[in-house]
Amino acid sequence: MSIATTLSHFHQELAGTNCRLVAVSKTHPVELIREAYEAGQRLFGENRVQELAAKQPELPADIEWHLIGHLQTNKVKYIAPFVHTIQSIDSLKLLLEIERQAARHNRVVNGLLQFHIGQEATKTxxxxxxxxTLLETLRQQPLPHVRLTGVMGVATNTDDEAQLRQEFRELRGYFEQLRQRFFADDAGFREISMGMSSDYHLAIEEGSTLIRVGSAIFGSRPYPV
Incomplete structure (x- = not known):
């Protein structure tokens, strides 16, 4: 099945929902990303800063790039000039560095707070x-160049649907509590990024607004990561 056909299938599935598709292009060549772009996809996700920084100049400027992998503070500078959303914010230190680098480029970068919802200890x-605690600090120290727009989580790698639903509901609950307490007057705080190729149907049912799908679009990765 072609990338265009697969993308058409996904967009038909998402029609009528509040969910959008992040096409995860990690390890896949620019040519396949361009094929997806020509089929109408504009929202892409990458896991690694070096790979994202290398691909971005070779592709159209209107792509909405999301960094979805763990981000070290010393690498923020490489994506600050163009990244739309950093989905993996997991510390105040990282937020402050995103603010500093975005200010250098006179930009506002969107961000999602990443929660540890899965069972694997390796997940951040x-x-x-x-x-x-982080959001209480931001009340006293607003960051004008970072806009927090929601939450993200990676569920356990399991076939247990009950467990997956529980984890997705946990993340949805975090989102609702934070929105009520810290973002009641901010309509921009609206994203719940959860669900990947193997579990996105459940994630959509549990309220996902962004599903991160790679292999179901581009096929298996061409080399291990």
Whole structure:
């Protein structure tokens, strides 16, 4: 099945929902990203800063790039000139560096707070108390060049639908609590990024607004990551 056909299928599935598709292009060549772009896709996600920074100049300027992988503070500078959304914000230190680098380029960068909702210890992310502390700090120290627009989480790699639903509901609950307490007057705080190729149907049912899909669009990765 061609990339265009697959994308058409996804957009038909998402019609009538509040959910958008992030085409995760990590490890895939620029040619395949361009093929997806020509089929109408504009929202792409990459996991690694170096790969994103290398691909971005070779592709159309109107692509909405999301960094979805773990981000080290010393690498923010490489994507600050163009990244639309950083989905993996997991510390105040990282937020402050995004603010500093975005200000250098006179830009506002969107960000999602990443929560640790899966069972794997290797997954990164905030717990709810850490997020509350971070947002209380921002009340005293607003960051004009960073706009927090929602939350993100990576569910456990499992076939257990009950567990996946529980994790997605947990993230949705975090979103609702934070919106009520910290973003009640901010209509821009509206994103819940959850769900990937294997579990996006469940994520949509549980309220996802951004699904991150790679292999179901581009096929298996051409080399290990």
């Amino acid at each position: 992310g905030l717990d709810f108390a850490e997020a509350e």
